[in-house]
Amino acid sequence: MIGCVPTPPVTAPSTDPSADATGLAPYDAVLLFSFGGPDGPDDVLPFLRNVTAGKNIPDERLAEVAEHYHHFGGRSPINAQNLALRQALEDELRRRGLDVPVVWGNRNWAPYTRDALAEARARGAHRLVALVTSAYSSYSGCRQYRENLWTALDEEGADGAPLVVDKVRSYFNHPGFVQANVDAVVEAFGALPAGTAWPRLVFVTHSIPDTMQDASQVAGASYQDQHLDVARTVAAAASERLGHAVEWDLAYCSRSGPPSQPWLEPDVNDHLEALAAAGTTSVVLSPIGFVSDHMEVAFDLDTEALETARGLGMTAVRADSVGVREPFVRGLVDLLLERAAIARADDAGAPRPPEQTVGDLPAFRSVCVPGCCRMRDGVDSGRPAACSTDPWS
Numbered sequence: 090m091i092g093c094v095p096t097p098p099v100t101a102p103s104t105d106p107s108a109d110a111t112g113l114a115p116y117d118a119v120l121l122f123s124f125g126g127p128d129g130p131d132d133v134l135p136f137l138r139n140v141t142a143g144k145n146i147p148d149e150r151l152a153e154v155a156e157h158y159h160h161f162g163g164r165s166p167i168n169a170q171n172l173a174l175r176q177a178l179e180d181e182l183r184r185r186g187l188d189v190p191v192v193w194g195n196r197n198w199a200p201y202t203r204d205a206l207a208e209a210r211a212r213g214a215h216r217l218v219a220l221v222t223s224a225y226s227s228y229s230g231c232r233q234y235r236e237n238l239w240t241a242l243d244e245e246g247a248d249g250a251p252l253v254v255d256k257v258r259s260y261f262n263h264p265g266f267v268q269a270n271v272d273a274v275v276e277a278f279g280a281l282p283a284g285t286a287w288p289r290l291v292f293v294t295h296s297i298p299d300t301m302q303d304a305s306q307v308a309g310a311s312y313q314d315q316h317l318d319v320a321r322t323v324a325a326a327a328s329e330r331l332g333h334a335v336e337w338d339l340a341y342c343s344r345s346g347p348p349s350q351p352w353l354e355p356d357v358n359d360h361l362e363a364l365a366a367a368g369t370t371s372v373v374l375s376p377i378g379f380v381s382d383h384m385e386v387a388f389d390l391d392t393e394a395l396e397t398a399r400g401l402g403m404t405a406v407r408a409d410s411v412g413v414r415e416p417f418v419r420g421l422v423d424l425l426l427e428r429a430a431i432a433r434a435d436d437a438g439a440p441r442p443p444e445q446t447v448g449d450l451p452a453f454r455s456v457c458v459p460g461c462c463r464m465r466d467g468v469d470s471g472r473p474a475a476c477s478t479d480p481w482s
Contacts, residue, residue: 113429115436118190118214119182120205120254121175122234123222125195126158126165126384132198133158136165139197154345157388167383168198170412171222174381177413178220181422190214194241196234202241206252210245218428219256219476220421222380224266226259226453227297227305227312232462235474242475255432256476257424258455259307261315262322262446265420269411270319270377271326277373277408278331285404288371289336289364290327291357292320293394294378295385296341299351304463310450313339313353319377322448338364342389357390358397361405371404379410386410428455 113119127136137151158165175191182189190212194205209217219238223230238254245252260266274290281288294316297305305312316339324337340357355363357374364372374394376386390407398405411417423445430442444452454461457477473479 111429111433112187113189113218113425115216115432116189116218116255116425116429118192118209118212118217119178119425120209120217120219121171121178121191121193121222122202122205122219122238122256123171123193123195124167124383125198125201126167127198128164128168130159130163133163136198157384160388160392161384165384166387167381170381170383171195173413174222174418177418178421181418182425185422187422192217196237202237203244206241206245206254210252214252215250216253217255218425218432219254220425221256224259224261224380225294225312225315225378226261226307226462228301228462228464229295229297230312230462231259231457232474235457235476236472238475239473254475255428256455257421257428258444259315259453260420260424261319262448262450262452263420263424264445264447265416265418265423266411267319267322267326267447268420269414269417270323270375270408271330272414272416273409273411274323274327274335274373274375275330277375277406278327280406281371281373281404285371287333288373288404288406289338289369290324290373290375291360291364292316292323292337292339292375292377293342293357293390294339294376296344296352296354296356298346299353300465302353304466307453307461308451315450316378318448318450323375323377342394343385357394361394361397361401361403365401365403369403372398373406373408375408376410381412382410431455 127133133155134148134151137154141151171193175193179191190209192205192208194200194202196202221231221234223234242252242254278288297312302312310318320337320339324335328335338360340355340360341353342357344352344356346352361372374390376390379386395405395407427442427444434441446452459477459479461477
């Protein structure tokens with residue numbers, strides 16, 4: 090996907106402390122909700138079995154994927170990055186005078202979602218707001234988390250009065266997420282060696298099956314559309330700051346599944362080869378599909394894609410993911426406050442407050458509608474999902 094379309098500049102979200110006067114009520118805890126990753130070599134295969142549960146993938150195939158983790162000593166960087174993000178969120182909440190605990194749970198490895206809910210209950214929480222470490226809407230980026238949350242709430246509720254958990258909306262087009270990506274791209278352009286030809290900007294995200302892409306429509310925008318909207322906005326803002334037009338593309342990484350199953354393309358390595366064949370000699374890779382520099386970034390980009398670029402004689406720099414950059418963390422707390430204000434308005438039957446966005450797409454729903462983000466068009470996974478208006482919610 091290629092483009093160079095002007096978009097209004099990004100403006101950082103407001104952080105006027107007076108806007109936080111009502112705090113996070115009705116929420117008394119925040120759930121940082123993530124994917125999880127192995128902590129050591131012995132964890133890798135059990136972790137991958139968790140990730141692929143129900144898909145009948147043999148251990149021989151999982152062993153091939155496990156080599157990505159063993160390349161880094163069998164330890165995924167994601168858990169340390171989640172701890173850093175939790176600390177940054179706690180610090181920003183305290184800066185605004187908001188004294189609420191942040192608990193952390195994962196879908197696929199310890200601490201699991203049920204562990205985080207148990208911790209929240211032990212700390213006296215009754216109603217939580219969940220912040221998923223996935224900025225985009227799709228089955229794997231939204232609904233699968235909500236299915237896991239439903240199961241964890243069902244298990245945890247057997248021990249007492251059930252907890253209530255809401256979630257913030259998908260935040261790909263929130264000013265904080267976009268601004269942090271703009272900053273990272275501009276810094277990456279500045280890190281290119283002196284004398285390097287003006288680079289092409291290649292945005293990269295996780296590929297998904299075409300069937301999941303087709304079923305990912307929210308507000309008329311698919312998973313791919315969401316990324317294109319962010320890419321246009323980031324490229325336009327970076328162009329303005331750099332004083333030079335930035336031409337860009339969207340590529341994909343981390344595909345899996347059988348070769349016969351179509352996934353979103355082009356693969357980033359194939360795309361680098363095509364760019365080199367067309368005469369491009371330098372690129373900046375921007376992982377806009379990822380919140381932190383976890384395994385897909387550390388292996389698929391920093392190891393494989395940069396090696397591909399070197400083999401092609403290209404100069405390549407990888408921009409940071411948003412990580413714990415100040416605009417991103419500040420924006421996440423703005424999102425928590427926005428969700429709390431919406432909850433208060435809904436509870437009171439009052440009009441909802443405005444929701445901040447940049448780009449061309451609207452704010453997505455924080456309460457999903459039935460059938461939202463299915464695995465395939467017209468086909469549900471058969472598992473209930475929390476934070477929606479489905480009959481079981």
